[in-house]
Amino acid sequence: MLLSKFFLPLIKDLPSEAKIKSHQLMLRTGMIKQSSAGIYSWLPLGFKVLKKIETIVRQEQNDIGAQEMLMPTIQSADIWKESGRYNDYGDEMLRIKDRQGREMLYGPTNEELITEIFRSSIKSYKSLPQMLYHIQWKFRDEVRPRFGIMRCREFYMKDAYSFDINDEEAKKSYNKMFYSYLKMFTKLGLKAIPMAADTGPIGGELSHEFIVLADTGESNVYADKNIFDINTNKYDFNEKSLEKMRNNFTSFYAVTDEKFNKNEFDLKVKKDDQISAKGIEVGHIFYFGDKYSKLLNCLVDHQEGKKVPVKMGSYGIGVSRLVGALIEVNFQNGVMKWPKSVSPYDVVIIASINKNDKQSFETAVKIYKELQRQKIDVLLDDVDENMSAKFKKHDLIGIPYQIIIGSKSEENKFEFKEVGENSVFLSFEEIKEKIKN
Ligand code: 5CA
Numbered sequence: 001m002l003l004s005k006f007f008l009p010l011i012k013d014l015p016s017e018a019k020i021k022s023h024q025l026m027l028r029t030g031m032i033k034q035s036s037a038g039i040y041s042w043l044p045l046g047f048k049v050l051k052k053i054e055t056i057v058r059q060e061q062n063d064i065g066a067q068e069m070l071m072p073t074i075q076s077a078d079i080w081k082e083s084g085r086y087n088d089y090g091d092e093m094l095r096i097k098d099r100q101g102r103e104m105l106y107g108p109t110n111e112e113l114i115t116e117i118f119r120s121s122i123k124s125y126k127s128l129p130q131m132l133y134h135i136q137w138k139f140r141d142e143v144r145p146r147f148g149i150m151r152c153r154e155f156y157m158k159d160a161y162s163f164d165i166n167d168e169e170a171k172k173s174y175n176k177m178f179y180s181y182l183k184m185f186t187k188l189g190l191k192a193i194p195m196a197a198d199t200g201p202i203g204g205e206l207s208h209e210f211i212v213l214a215d216t217g218e219s220n221v222y223a224d225k226n227i228f229d230i231n232t233n234k235y236d237f238n239e240k241s242l243e244k245m246r247n248n249f250t251s252f253y254a255v256t257d258e259k260f261n262k263n264e265f266d267l268k269v270k271k272d273d274q275i276s277a278k279g280i281e282v283g284h285i286f287y288f289g290d291k292y293s294k295l296l297n298c299l300v301d302h303q304e305g306k307k308v309p310v311k312m313g314s315y316g317i318g319v320s321r322l323v324g325a326l327i328e329v330n331f332q333n334g335v336m337k338w339p340k341s342v343s344p345y346d347v348v349i350i351a352s353i354n355k356n357d358k359q360s361f362e363t364a365v366k367i368y369k370e371l372q373r374q375k376i377d378v379l380l381d382d383v384d385e386n387m388s389a390k391f392k393k394h395d396l397i398g399i400p401y402q403i404i405i406g407s408k409s410e411e412n413k414f415e416f417k418e419v420g421e422n423s424v425f426l427s428f429e430e431i432k433e434k435i436k437n
Contacts, residue, residue, distance in 0.1 A: 001345070003381045007044050009033075010393065020216040022327035023148030025336060028397050033321075038145025038153030044342050045397070046323065050156065052142065052342040053188065053322050054135055059160050060184040064176045064237065066131040066160050071113050073137055077103035079112040083295045089201060092140045106139035109202065110313055114161045118310065119298035125165045128300065128310070129173055133160035135319060140175050149320050150280070151218065156320040162313045165302065167289065170311040174206075174287050175242040177315045178249075180333035181210055181283055182232045190323065190341035193228060194249050195221055198258035202314060204288025209256055211279035212382040214328040221279045223254035224269045280325045285315040293332050323381075336398030337419040345379040347371065347435050350391070353384045364405040367414065367428065376435055401435055 009030040018024045026032045058068065067260065068312040074096070080086035086093075086105075094106040107113065112133060122130065135158045145152050162173035178194065185192035190212050211221050220229055227249065235245040253268045265274065276367025292298070293309035302308045309390060330337050349371075351364035353376065364380060371378040379399060381390055387406055404415040416431050417423035426434070 001379050003379055003384050008188055010396075010412060015353075017146070019146065020147050020150070021330065022150065022216075022324035025327050025331055026148055026324070026398060027045075029298065029398075030256065032149060037063050038142060040149055040152060040154070047343055048344040049322060049323050049326075049338070052344075053326075054156075054158075054319055056187050057184055057317055057319060058135065058343060059215070060180050061133050061158070061160060063183075064131070064180045066133045066180075068134065069132055070134045071107070071110055071117075071136060073107055073139070074104050074109045075110075075113050077105055079296065080105065082293055083115075085111050085112065085201070094139050094141050095234050107136075108138055108140045109157075109314070109316070110134070110136075110159055111161070111202065111312075112296065115292045115296045115298050115312070116402075118161075118163060119293075122163070122300060122310075124301045125303055128163055128165050129169055130163040131160060131173060131176075132163075133315075135160060147216070147218075148324060150324045152320075155318065158319050159420040160315040162315070164311045165300070165308070167311060170287060170313060172239060172242070174285065174313055175246050176237075177237075177285050177313070178246050179232075179235065179237060179242050181285070181315075181317070182245075184317075185210065185212075185282070186232065187341055188326065189341065190282070190322075190325065193223065193254060195223065195256050195279075196250075196259050196283075197284065199228070199255045199288070202286050203291050204287065204313075206287040208285050209281045210283035210285075211256070212282055212325050212329060213277050213279050214325070215278055216328050217278040217280040219279045219281050220257040221255065221259075221275075221277055222257070222260050222265055223275045223277075224252040225273045225275045226254035227254050243261040280328065281318070281320070282322055282325050283315075283317040287313040311394045315358045330398070334378070335419065337400050338398045340400055340402070343398070343400055345399045346377045347389065347401040347403060348379045348381060348394060349403045349405060350381045350387070350394060350398070352387055353382065357407070360405050360407075363414075365401075367403060367405070370428065371432070374432060374436075376432070384422070403431060 011028055014024055018027055030043050032040040035041050077086050096104045098104055138157045139154050142153055164170040164173055192210040192212050194208040195211050197207045199207045235241045289311050290309035298310055299307040300310050349364050349368055352360045368380040400419050402417045410425055413425040415423050416426045
């Protein structure tokens with residue numbers, strides 16, 4: 001992509017409500033544009049990052065055997081009346097009437113709809129376990145939408161649902177998700193720690209929020225610092241190993257503020273190991289057993305002949321919120337560096353545009369075409385402005401690798417820089433290898 005042709009509306013004057021780094025950066029680099037309070041359009045740069053995150057989430061969910069599907073954003077109120085949440089959800093739910101006067105709503109989550117799909121499709125324990133997920137927009141009419149896409153009204157969520165015959169089997173599904181989440185966040189370059197949490201309007205007794213520590217986070221968390229040192233790579237995807245992994249995490253004190261108890265904290269965690277910090281909730285998993293299956297009469301034939309309500313869990317990830325979390329963590333001292341796994345482009349060529357130096361631009365175009373031929377996603381900054389203005393702009397756009405073509409270029413060696421490190425002079429082959437690795 002040529003930057004001169006790219007739809008990238010950079011803005012200089014930030015609206016005063018942009019208080020945190022991610023909100024500011026996303027507006028300045030034209031990743032998003034507010035359309036109304038808490039509702040955003042995703043412009044090409046932001047959309048690319050969002051889709052890359054989505055791809056990693058999808059891969060990791062498929063890897064543990066979860067099956068992707070797609071449920072609609074608009075749901076009928078009837079199933080929510082069956083569960084009793086049509087009233088309980090309160091003002092956060094956006095209620096709509098269609099032309100026949102039927103009550104509809106914009107889904108804030110999908111426990112009811114998935115239970116309804118399941119009950120009309122699966123009748124026997126023989127078809128269990130099942131794990132289904134979709135990645136779909138949600139709407140919650142938050143009282144105070146703020147911090148851009150961090151707490152907004154319309155947001156992109158991955159929500160998965162598990163179905164098992166009993167608590168013991170359901171625990172295995174919960175452990176699989178636990179594992180999938182930890183792997184997924186590692187791939188995104190994030191350290192997200194599972195912490196015991198309140199179940200809120202979803203319900204049930206058991207839940208964990210996955211928290212990324214950040215000063216700008218909205219959650220207050222309390223933890224034993226040793227939980228951050230658990231090496232998740234030593235666990236495999238088999239029943240015993242997954243159980244060990246979960247037991248390892250849950251043996252450390254790590255809770256969100258609703259679950260916090262000062263006496264317990266002091267009793268279980270040495271003073272020097274106590275962390276009390278702010279964090280961003282990037283995911284939340286729940287086990288609520290037969291809460292919805294009982295209310296919605298979602299029964300399967302048990303091995304012993306009787307009919308039993310299926311045991312369910314649900315597992316959410318804030319796909320759009322993750323974009324913000326990644327910025328909060330990786331935007332330091334005015335310089336953004338996207339993790340390579342989700343960067344909008346693999347590399348940017350920053351070329352000097354100068355009437356007296358036609359050579360530089362020709363070289364830049366040559367490298368650009370060659371990288372494209374190698375299927376490397378490359379951005380060429382061909383905008384007519386001085387190099388220092390270009391560097392400032394790319395400090396914000398945050399592509400992790402830069403090829404700088406200007407006065408310093410040498411014969412067949414090009415200035416190559418990984419953001420945050422010193423630049424080096426490399427041949428085209430060496431550059432290609434670096435990027436591909
Ligand atoms: N049904 C369950 C799990 S599938 C559920 O809805 N869980 S949740 O309410 O915790 O939401 C899942 C994730 O969505 C959260 O962990 C958070 O990362 C993200 N999220 C929730 N509300 C918002 C919001 N207003 N703006 C942006 N992301 C949000």
